[in-house]
Amino acid sequence: MIYFSHAQEIERITFQELRADGRYLRDITVNAIHIGWQQQNLSLEGNFQITYDTSNIFDQGWTEWRLAQRSPALITNIGELYRATLQAFSDYPRAGRIALVDGFEIIRMFSTPNRRTSPIWWAEDGKSFNVFFSLYAIVPN
Numbered sequence: 001m002i003y004f005s006h007a008q009e010i011e012r013i014t015f016q017e018l019r020a021d022g023r024y025l026r027d028i029t030v031n032a033i034h035i036g037w038q039q040q041n042l043s044l045e046g047n048f049q050i051t052y053d054t055s056n057i058f059d060q061g062w063t064e065w066r067l068a069q070r071s072p073a074l075i076t077n078i079g080e081l082y083r084a085t086l087q088a089f090s091d092y093p094r095a096g097r098i099a100l101v102d103g104f105e106i107i108r109m110f111s112t113p114n115r116r117t118s119p120i121w122w123a124e125d126g127k128s129f130n131v132f133f134s135l136y137a138i139v140p141n
Contacts, residue, residue, distance in 0.1 A: 015096030043128035
């Protein structure tokens with residue numbers, strides 16, 4: 001559950017809204033509050049893409065990894081999936097998707113964590129990779 005228990009700085013951010021198929025739709029500018037981060041780990045099991053995630057909301061510490069999605073894989077080679085994700089970031093570095101969470105519209109955007117040069121990097125096992133995001137709650141004008 002998301003609580004706004006302390007004063008947060010409102011930012012004016014512009015993100016590139018993407019369609020579900022990954023194609024660019026339009027630029028959107030909103031007032032938003034940075035609420036935290038999310039990290040995903042993507043891997044393949046047979047013909048399925050497996051996504052685990054963890055989040056850190058309001059700097060309260062990272063949650064345990066949880067299974068976020070298991071879906072049929074459109075790309076069945078982990079190297080190709082990595083390159084496609086990296087290409088999506090290259091094409092749309094301000095890509096964002098809006099989700100409704102606890103009654104709030106939350107934007108998830110690519111973000112580069114400390115000491116990294118990209119929001120996407122290989123996991124230590126070499127069989128999966130990680131993607132890092134910033135999370136913003138949209139606030140009314």
